[in-house]
Amino acid sequence: MKPGAIEKLTNFFSMLPGIGPRQALRFAYWFANADKSVVGGLKKALDELESVKKCVSCFRIHAGGNLCPICLDLSRDRSKIAVVEKDTDFETMEKSGVYDGHYHILGGLISALDAESASRLRLKELFGRVKKENAVKEIILALSATPEGEFSARYIEKILEPLSRDRKLKMTRLGRGLSTGAELEYLNRETLKNALENRK
Numbered sequence: 001m002k003p004g005a006i007e008k009l010t011n012f013f014s015m016l017p018g019i020g021p022r023q024a025l026r027f028a029y030w031f032a033n034a035d036k037s038v039v040g041g042l043k044k045a046l047d048e049l050e051s052v053k054k055c056v057s058c059f060r061i062h063a064g065g066n067l068c069p070i071c072l073d074l075s076r077d078r079s080k081i082a083v084v085e086k087d088t089d090f091e092t093m094e095k096s097g098v099y100d101g102h103y104h105i106l107g108g109l110i111s112a113l114d115a116e117s118a119s120r121l122r123l124k125e126l127f128g129r130v131k132k133e134n135a136v137k138e139i140i141l142a143l144s145a146t147p148e149g150e151f152s153a154r155y156i157e158k159i160l161e162p163l164s165r166d167r168k169l170k171m172t173r174l175g176r177g178l179s180t181g182a183e184l185e186y187l188n189r190e191t192l193k194n195a196l197e198n199r200k
């Protein structure tokens with residue numbers, strides 16, 4: 001029988017995106033065999049997670065106060081909000097340096113097969129934010145070119161339709177220079193730049 005600590009760790013690792021039970025078990029044993037300083041370092045990093053914040057406007061994870069540095073940055077273009085699935089997509093876009101607007105982190109994608117999935121995302125928050133911020137003129141749906149990304153884009157367009165009608169809010173998607181199945185997180189700078197420039 002496996003020690004309880006291994007079981008517990010395996011259960012935690014199994015919750016990570018893309019990690020199956022076998023891989024989770026391998027991680028648990030790896031930590032059990034690792035140097036004490038490695039385990040100590042992990043504990044410390046996990047403790048420090050308590051101090052990270054979720055921005056009340058864009059829902060990005062950041063280190064500071066209620067609003068993240070990007071939401072506070074007056075030099076950024078307030079007329080654009082890029083809707084992305086997750087924090088790592090934001091990282092990819094921001095690192096590429098090809099975008100100067102604001103963001104909204106959805107917190108996942110909507111699955112046609114999971115009726116509950118939409119309720120877990122920050123859709124109401126997106127609607128409320130766009131409604132409140134009159135400076136917003138364009139919503140860029142920067143989602144992956146996967147079936148779920150497509151489905152989510154259509155869903156969001158529908159939700160925001162009343163606003164786009166009343167306010168002439170433009171809704172765009174990344175240009176289809178993106179090959180089918182392309183996940184935003186893994187795009188290189190050039191591809192992302194082209195996709196942004198060719199958005200429609």
Ligand SMILES: [Zn+2]
Nearest residue numbers: 055058068071
């Ligand atoms: Zn923010």
